[in-house]
Amino acid sequence: MAKRILVVDDEENVVRMVKSRLESGGYEVITASDGEEGLIKARANKPDLAILDILMPKLDGGKMAETMKLNDDLKNIPIIFLTCLVEGKEVQNRHMIGGNLFLAKPFDGKELLAMVGKVLGK
Secondary structure: OOOOEEEEEEOOOHHHHHHHHHHHHOOEEEEEEEEHHHHHHHHHHOOOOEEEEEOOOOOHHHHHHHHHHOOOOOOOEEEEEEEEOOOOOHEEEEEEEEEEEEEEEEOOHHHHHHHHOOOOOO
16 A cells, blocks of 8 residues: 655645655655645545645644644654755755754755655655
8 A cells, every 4th residue: 555645835836746756656645735724634634744845825834743743643644844945955964854854945856755765664
């Protein structure tokens, strides 16, 4: 059974690119365009991983992650932030924001798949 990944980003083109890359890697992908919709889909689908943009309308990725960590059903879902808020090789090489992994936009598709595989033990 394919691992299920929730992708939450308000940029439709980013969602399409991430979804396409993940599906090519054999993952099932669920998408949402903001944090509120993302929480609804997380509760309904119990993904194995969530990939969240940080800057989004209604509920940003940071608040969505906080809400997930406070919910017994969602608190163990690993999170990767996909964001334009960080830049520079020095920061990118750390790959962590508040204990969560991150990839800086623009991202490399191979790096995304490698990070997802590492998180999901694939």
